[in-house]
Amino acid sequence: MATTYVEILRSEFPEIDSELFNYITGVLGNGGSDFEDGEDVFDAIGGVLQEMSPDSKNEDDIRDICQLMFNTLQLSPCPAAQRQVLLDAPVQLSQMSTDTTPAAKEVQGIWMMKRSQNTMVDAKKLEKAEAKLKAKHERRNEKDSQKTTSPIVLDEASASQASSKKDARVDQSTKNRSYDIRIENFDVSFGERCLLQGAELSLASGRRYGLIGRNGLGKTTLLKMLASRNLRVPPHISILHVEQEVAGDETAALQSVLESDTLREDLLSEERRLNARIANGTAEGTESVRLSEIYGKLEEIEADKAPARASVILAGLGFSPKMQQQPTKEFSGGWRMRLALARALFGRPDLLLLDEPTNMLDVRAILWLENYLQTWQSTILVVSHDRNFLNAVVTDIIHLHSQRLDCYRGDYENFVKTKEDRLKNQHREYEAQLQYRQHIQVFIDRFRYNANRAAQVQSKLKLLEKLPELKPIDKEAEVALRFPDNFEKLSPPILQLDEVEFYYTPDLRLFSGLNLSADLESRICIVGQNGAGKSTVLKLLMGELTPVDGTRQAHRNLKIGYFSQHHVDQLDLNVCSIELLLNKFPGRPEEEYRHQLGGYGITGELATRPVASLSGGQKSRVAFAQMTMACPNFYILDEPTNHLDMETIEALATALNKFRGGVILVSHDERLIRMVCKELWVCDGGKVWRMDGGFDEYRDVLHEQFRKEGYL
Incomplete structure (x- = not known):
């Protein structure tokens, strides 16, 4: 196991008192993600360390120690957190669950903690260090807020879920850890719109789930809530969400995939460092032992086979041997998305979240991906519109509709059949219940004013009141598109x-x-x-x-009407759909624009929302409406x-x-x-x-x- 900042602190300052120890570890543990380099760590705690350090340590020594502790923040998760493999994509945080509020109150910022006067460090210098760190946080928050300034204020997604102390104890327990996921009684919202209410999600380890549902109902939002852990997933389960393309830099495509295995990279980095110390004659006896441990772990994870495995994945996704050696900055956005998918497949997380993975692939790559995922060992949750892909890959279907999730065993074809059978049974049950109620009502209406039947009528009335509310069958509206063809026939050649x-x-x-x-x-x-x-x-x-x-x-x-693969580039995201058509085809009544959009499912309030706030499928429908209006x-x-x-x-x-x-x-x-x-x-x-x-x-x-x- 790699050395942690806690172990470095105890090793370098064995006589540190408990209060200062708690203060320093609190700074590093709670603010670890805010430090950009070792100099940031030195700015935060360097002054405190210098005051308490023995004469043998000068300022340069303290800076080296801060750098070592910063490295552990980058390589190791904090003790209470989970190991998670991530792509080079930002994670959007939404509102926290209500059960996290007490913990937040207990840790009210390290600069608000009261300290005893019996300390080894000058109190004024300690306060100065705390003020400096607080000011740094404020400057960074101000900078971040400026970065996010946008002409459009879009709604944010949020999730909440009922939880108990028992759930928290199970999450922290190291015994009998299961890789099954069960999330009960949770809600997901997007702005003021409720997408899921009182929903349940169960994912059995090793099964492959296809998440389906109409455009705009919240499939992508649900994946994001799982990836950011706004919905509570056991902390020992690693999650990877293929959402954004890999950032372009000088790193070769193959090396970019290899670097997604952080465990292997950390071991190789430590191996190189120890070998350098041994070659220079500066190594200690324990470092040779540690080197042997590293070799054992590298052999255990088959690190020597990693380049070949990464190359096979890249080749399957269409990267030629030459392309695998190209810097990532030379690839287009579509190829970088493929690279993100390759990193995900290579990283092998416990839960792999895929959002429309076939969008970026050609037929050849899709067939390869189907074969590859059929032997995937851990859990997959994939959003896909590709019927054949779902039939080839998934073992279960999760249907998102009516603000809930329904699970079906089997592939997509089995889902269609089972759903039709279920709807028929529900319809028969509804008709039977309706006839039963009508029969009771006929009796009541017939004998309502008959004194001899008064007791029976009252009994029937009470029976009718006790019956549960009869709800009509929840059937999704059919989708209809129409391409107008009021034109004359043209003689060839066309x-x-x-x-x-x-x-x-x-x-x-x-x-x-x-x-x-x-x-x-x-x-x-x-x-x-x-x-x-x-x-x-x-x-x-x-x-x-x-x-x-x-x-x-x-x-x-x-x-010619043209629909581009990058159709979003053809749309003005800053206006609503009605304005979009008005700007493209001016001089027509608003009813005509609404009628055109309505033919593609953009109706009512949807037509007045900024195009940027629509889902990917809804933007495609707007593009169809724009294309066909001419x-x-x-x-x-x-x-x-x-x-x-x-x-x-x-x-x-x-x-x-x-x-x-x-x-x-x-x-x-x-x-x-x-x-x-x-x-x-x-x-x-x-x-x-x-x-x-x-x-x-x-x-x-x-x-x-x-x-x-x-x-x-």
Whole structure:
């Protein structure tokens, strides 16, 4: 076990009195996350340490000790905390549970503690040190508040949950630790909106859960509450939430993944330090013993196999050997999200939280991830709209609806069947109860004024009053989308590329001899690995990019509606949805804008909220409303299913099938491809060609590649 700041303090100052010991450990324990370096620690407690230190320690010695203690703050969690593996993503804190209030009152800031006058340190200097630390905290808080200044004040998520002293004792106990998670009677809110009320969540260790539900109901918020531990998860359970992309710097992609295993990195760092001391002849006898312990632990965790394991994960997610050695700053946001996913898979936390992991992946990487997660040993909770991915990966479905969570055993297909059976049974029960009540009411109405039946009527009235409230079946509203098609038929050719050559730089030719054509009957899907040029093909078809050679031909009345993979970039987040359409299509009555948004599920109060406050799926719906308001006769859609719930994807497929114009889309969603597309174009190696066997043939080709590469 690595040395802690408590052990360093006792070792360097064996005669320290208990009050000063408690003061210093309180500063480091309660404010550890506020220290940026060893100099911060020296500023906080250096003066106190100098006053109590023997003559053998000068200021430089004290600074070295402060640096050592700072290092332990970075490498080791505090005694009361849990070990948690994290990505390079900030954790947003919300309101704390009410059961933490008494503890907060007991620790009222280290500068508010009263001290005895019988101390080894001058009281004035001690007060000066405390004032200095307090001022530093205030400056940092002021700086942080300035950073978060924004033109939009967005609501914050919060969670509360009923807990007891028994729960706290179980959390602190080191005996019979289970890796099952059970959270009872909790609420989750977003601003003034209640997302979950009196909910229960049970996650059995080693099972893989799919969290599903309509857009905007709180799936992502629930993951964030678990990751930040606003909902009480046993402290010994490590959590990792893949939420934000990895920050770009000079670190190579492979090394970035290796560094996510903090235990391995700490052991290797200590090994290097001890070997250096031994080589310099400055090591003590105990350090050789410690070095042997480190070697034993490294062997136990198979540290020598870590680079190979990290490389396999990166390769499966599409990183070539060359890309694995590239600095992270050279990757786009989508590739950094893949890198964040690779770090999560490599870190192997006790609870892995994934939010739409397939959004950033192509079909090949999705198939690899499905196979990889099927052998995952610990617990997974994944939010996904990909029906095939859920069927391949999860063992259970958790359905978020009506401010509660319902759990179903089995994959998504089993959930659909079980849910339908459950709704039918509930409907039969409702009808039976309704008929029973009506039968009683008929008796009451018939004999209400019959004196001979007065006792029976009173008995029936009491029986009716005692019956529980009869609630109608809670059935989610169906989603319907419509793409207007009030346009004239166009005679071919509609849209084509002839012998097109294109490159961004002459030394890197992207396409040559490109021949493609589409008409108003086309239902085409383009597939291929990320980076193969699918989005470039779309932009060539739209005329946003000009061919270096060859020609693009388009009908003079062709009107293209484009949905970008990064559709959020097309939206003004600072206005509400109504204003967004008003600015794009001015001069129309507000009712028309509301009607357009309502056709995509943005109704009532949703339409007046800032776009920035909407969920990912709701922003996609706004983008659809904006795209279709101009009534195009041809749609080019780049990853349109990202962030949409499954019901909306089904509605999108239905709408595209009814649309009388042409459609070309890039998608990784197998169900959408199968429901809509009649042609499959494969983009690879600077060419685009039609695969006659459709998606089944493409999937078989990918599986064959996996077998050759040893992934299956």
